[in-house]
Amino acid sequence: MSLITPLYDSLWNEYLVWSALVALFTFGWLYHHSFFYRSEDGENPNIDNLEVGVFPVENDDLKLELAWTIAPFILIVYLTYISWAPLDNIWASPDGGHFGNECVYDAPDYDGSNLYFDPDAELKGEYTADCYHTIEITAKQWVWSFDCGTLEAELCESGFTEADGRAVPHLSLQAGNAYLAYMTSEDVTHAPWFVSLGVKEDVLPGQTTTVWILAEDVEDFLLLCTEYCGDDHAYMMAGVTIHA
Incomplete structure (x- = not known):
């Protein structure tokens, strides 16, 4: 297994947790409204008395619209933010980044690439090299x-x-x-x-x-x-x- 892969383990688990929570909330809301807001006798398919071409102003809820716009936006920004660290490790700059500089084989202090775990790394599972x-x-x-x-x-x-x-x-x-x-x-x-x-x-x-x-x-x-x-x-x- 790659030394990069552990960087994605916790990220993968967190994405799964958030996916499950969002799915549970979304489908729970869907099924609740599908069965709760229905005609009890099954004869009136338009229980809200909606009219074609007329916007139901009385059903407007600005707070609800702001909530379902802002909450997903915050979640997406958060998930993007926590994805940056592993991606930075994958696409790290070759100039003095996580893995040093290109090896100079005739340098007097050259002793191999020496890939090793960095216990002081901010991100768990991060490796570096000389x-x-x-x-x-x-x-x-x-x-x-x-x-x-x-x-x-x-x-x-x-x-x-x-x-x-x-x-x-x-x-x-x-x-x-x-x-x-x-x-x-x-x-x-x-x-x-x-x-x-x-x-x-x-x-x-x-x-x-x-x-x-x-x-x-x-x-x-x-x-x-x-x-x-x-x-x-x-x-x-x-x-x-x-x-x-």
Whole structure:
């Protein structure tokens, strides 16, 4: 599991709680009014005596209208606010942000990326690193390609592996390191989903997008495309290995 994913655990739970409360209130109100305000004998479908083209001024309630406008607005602003911290961790600036600066491999004090938990972080579940490595991911119908640049094979290596009976691209990363992936597309929109890491990001033609890959656990998993991109979209996958 990605070190970013815990940032969303409490957020996910809170969204579910608020969704349940809003649904309970909304449908409770709906069912109450549907059965309470109905003709007892079932013969009068217009118990409010509404007239076509005439606004029922006597039914207007400014306080109620303000309540159902302001209350949802406040809730939406609140949910947006609490979403910023996890999103900021996903899209953190590469310049001196959560994961330091890009690693300088010939620096005398370089000792790896050193991904670690920050106990003083404001947001529970937040991880940081001394520095990060950069890789490049290119998407095209219907294959992924990886460029490790000048990274040593221990830190990053690309090749091929087998998945679902076919040869697919393979990316190998080292556990305990933070990676910043620069991504682009050669044709249409794609969306790489690092299944076990719990992160994904759109890849757009003519643009460069980024995503943080925080490798902790030693594991193997798939990289899938989650944006429909043509006939072989379902087969656009790659293997990812996080090794010790």
